[in-house]
Structures are given as C-alpha cells and as structure tokens.
Amino acid sequence: MAKKKGLIVQKYGGSSVKDAAHIKNVARRVVKKKKLGNNVVVVVSALGGTTDALVALAGQLTKNPRDREMDMLLATGEQVSIALLAMAIHDLGEEAVSFTGYQVGIQTDPSHTQARIMDIDTKKMYKALKVHGIVIVAGFQGITPDNEITTLGRGGSDLTAVALAAALKSDRCEIFTDVDGIFTTDPRIVKDARKIDSICYEEMLELASLGAKVMHSRSIEVADKYNVPLYVGNSKNYGKGTLITREDKGMEQVLVRGVALNENEAKITIVGVPDKPGVAARIFKTIAEAKINVDMIIQNKTTTKTTDISFTIPQTGLKKAVKVIKDVAKKIKASDVITDEKIAKISVVGVGMRSHSGVAYMLFDALAKAKINIDMISTSEIKISCVIDIAKGKSAVKVLHNVFGLAKKKKK
Numbered sequence: 001m002a003k004k005k006g007l008i009v010q011k012y013g014g015s016s017v018k019d020a021a022h023i024k025n026v027a028r029r030v031v032k033k034k035k036l037g038n039n040v041v042v043v044v045s046a047l048g049g050t051t052d053a054l055v056a057l058a059g060q061l062t063k064n065p066r067d068r069e070m071d072m073l074l075a076t077g078e079q080v081s082i083a084l085l086a087m088a089i090h091d092l093g094e095e096a097v098s099f100t101g102y103q104v105g106i107q108t109d110p111s112h113t114q115a116r117i118m119d120i121d122t123k124k125m126y127k128a129l130k131v132h133g134i135v136i137v138a139g140f141q142g143i144t145p146d147n148e149i150t151t152l153g154r155g156g157s158d159l160t161a162v163a164l165a166a167a168l169k170s171d172r173c174e175i176f177t178d179v180d181g182i183f184t185t186d187p188r189i190v191k192d193a194r195k196i197d198s199i200c201y202e203e204m205l206e207l208a209s210l211g212a213k214v215m216h217s218r219s220i221e222v223a224d225k226y227n228v229p230l231y232v233g234n235s236k237n238y239g240k241g242t243l244i245t246r247e248d249k250g251m252e253q254v255l256v257r258g259v260a261l262n263e264n265e266a267k268i269t270i271v272g273v274p275d276k277p278g279v280a281a282r283i284f285k286t287i288a289e290a291k292i293n294v295d296m297i298i299q300n301k302t303t304t305k306t307t308d309i310s311f312t313i314p315q316t317g318l319k320k321a322v323k324v325i326k327d328v329a330k331k332i333k334a335s336d337v338i339t340d341e342k343i344a345k346i347s348v349v350g351v352g353m354r355s356h357s358g359v360a361y362m363l364f365d366a367l368a369k370a371k372i373n374i375d376m377i378s379t380s381e382i383k384i385s386c387v388i389d390i391a392k393g394k395s396a397v398k399v400l401h402n403v404f405g406l407a408k409k410k411k412k
Contacts (some may be wrong), residue, residue, distance in 0.1 A: 007129075007170040008033055011043040011139065011161035015178040016235035017081050018048030026235060027088035029176075030134060034094060039129045041168065043139040043161040044085055046077025067112035071141075071151045075100070078138035078157075086136050096134035099124070101160065102143030104135075108150045115142060115150035117159065120167040137164065155216020162219045166226035173228050175215065176235035181242035182207070182214055184406035185259040189397050192407040196257065197240070200247035203257045203349050204230075206383045210347040211262030220244070247351055255359065256350040256404040261397050263344045263390055265295065266318045267375070268325055269310040272335030275301065279332055280309065286328045292321045296345070296378045296387060306335075310376065312387060315341060343375065344393030347385040348400055354381055366403040372396050 010030065017023050026044075033040050054073050058065045065073075082098035089096040105121030128135045139157025142150050152159055158175060165173035179187075180195055182204065187193040199207075201224035208217040214232060223230050223244065233241025273279055280299070287294060297311040313321050322339060329337050353359050363384055367374060372395065376387035388396055401407065 006038040008038045009041045009165040009170045009173045014045040014048035042136045044081045045157040050077040075141045082136045095132040098136040100138045101141035106142035108142035110144045114153040158219040162222045165228045174231045180234045194408045198243045206349040210260035212260045255352045256348045260347045265312045266315045267340040269338040272306045275307045290324045342390045344390040346396040349383045370399045
C-alpha cells in the first residue's frame, strides 16, 4: 500500500525572499520538502522592502490615501514574489503554480487594510496540489464577497499561512524567517538568550502581544483555535527551530518561559475625573468607538471625590487618542489630560506561574535592587507586566532574564 503524502504549509517572510539568491534558496528548501514525500503549500510575503517602498511612493502623491486604493497597491507586492518563486522551482525541475489570495478563495470582511479572514475555499488548492504538488499563495491578502481586494494588516502573511493550514488540515505549519526560532528574550538585548525548543500557544500568544516580534498574536490565536502545530525556524539553515503546540505537563516545570519588552506604548492620564458610577464607562466607550486599543488601566482615588485614570495605548495611536480624550475629559469636567511617551512595558511569561508561587516577589525584588521604579502593574495567570521608564527598559530585560535563570547553559 502506497504511503499517504503529508501536507505541509510553509511561510517565508520578506527577508527570506529579498533578492534572486534568497528566492533560489527558498525554492531549494521547498523542493527538498516535496521530495521527502509531502505536498507543499507555500505562503510568501513581498520581497524585503517592497511594502515600505510602495507606502512611501503613495505618500509622495497624497498625505491621505484611501484604504481601498492602498490595498490595491500593496497586494501587488506578493504577486511579484509568488511568480518569481514559481519560476525558481520550475528551474529546479519541479512543478509549481502560484495564486493570489483572492484566486484561491481567501474571503475576508470589508475592512480595508485590516481585514479579517471569514472563509477559505480549499477546492482549487486541493485540485492544484494533485496536479503540481506545490502551490504558492500570496500572503497578506484576500477578497470580499463583493470582489474587493483587501489586505490583512500587520502579520498578515503569518495569518494567511496558519489559516490555510487550518483549512487544509495540514500536518503542520512552518514559519521561516531570519532568526533561529523563539528565544527567551530578544538576543539583540541579551547575548546569551536561549532558543526555546517548545512553547505552548498560550505562552506564545502572551509573548507576541507583549512585544516579541517573531510571531503576530492573530496567527497564534488561529493556530490555538484549530490546533495547528507551528514550527518557527531560520530560512538560511536547517537547524532546529521552535515548536509551538498545546500545553503539556512538562511545560509547567519551567517557572518563566520568556521576557518581553515593548517600547512602543504611551500612557495617558485623565486627572480629576468625577468619582461617579458610569463615568469610566463613558470614557472607554468613547475610546472604543474611536477604535483605539487600550492595554493596561489603573485608577487612583483622591480625597476630593475625584479619581485619576491612567491607561496605556500603542504609541502610533497617541495623537488620535489625545484629541478624543481631551474632548471627553472636557465633557465629564475632568481637570487635565497628561501624556507620557517615555515608557516601556516589561513582562515575564510562563504557564509555570499557575503552580509556583513567588514570581511577583522575585520580579519586584529584582527591579528594586536594580533601582528600576514601577509605574503600573498588570497580571494574569501566566504573566506579569510592569510599566517603567523607557530608559531602563533594556536594563530591566537583562535583570529579569538573569534572575529567572533563562540564559544559555554554559558548556563545561
């Protein structure tokens, strides 16, 4: 009886296909995977730097390009890379066919530049796999029921790959980039950061949302929902990467899995908010209606029947948020609105926190000894986050990485 072929979804980012030499390298990797007895679906980003160049070109024409036209423009980047990769695979003597996201039926909602995948029609891909064995799909894009081209926003190519892996019920989804896997922290900050062999969806989701940049949180959410095993590795070598999967008992033995730093947040404080029921709801309803994402929130009561409410948001949304907040602050008769862009969020993550005590003490004690003051604190079952001075951010990473014993084991 013939062995059933496996089905692997691979994704290569822009740095992996930035020029002809890199595209040829990816082609060889894809062909090697096929020759091991697999059908392969390959999701590709635009060539490195292409998307930024297109955005810059649009900026030379108008300060306010319409979202629909930006989607039409940016979707062309991936169309170039999928065609070139198909050509490189053909040159190696293998069959392959390239498709845009909308050609293979990746259907999205109509939210231009930030669309969400609603459905994937897999019939065309299954048919193409039977004929060619290798199907190349443009990441980051889809089409609405009204045949409007959309893009998926930040991390869209990862999301495309994971969604295709779920829809096709593939054996696993392999995400290739220019790093060796998921590390205990950013190796550019801590030189002896250790590569993690395996991590659960929950931990990876926290790290991704807290500032770790290898994977985007949306793709982890989909992988978790549909139990898609994810593998993150380096496209330039065949070394062992990181497997992201469901939690097992062994994972709880590790107290902290990683340390994340986010230097792209800002804090807004509304001073002198009337201490009355419904006022906070009114403030955050206004923020929600403006589509501003809020992260951490604290409230400090005063002795004057007022309260100060502080919260953090992405720095990119600060200008828009301040305008909205000042308007609502005036309406509720708050006394002032203060902003602070010189903050960073430092976080430790690990499912082992559920079964081990003392993590908060270790974190606070380590930061105190390093003379790093804490401004805000947020916790969950498996993470502790603190807002600190941005100037102390990288120092805090080094301190916490050391205190929780996350460095590489030194060879004897």
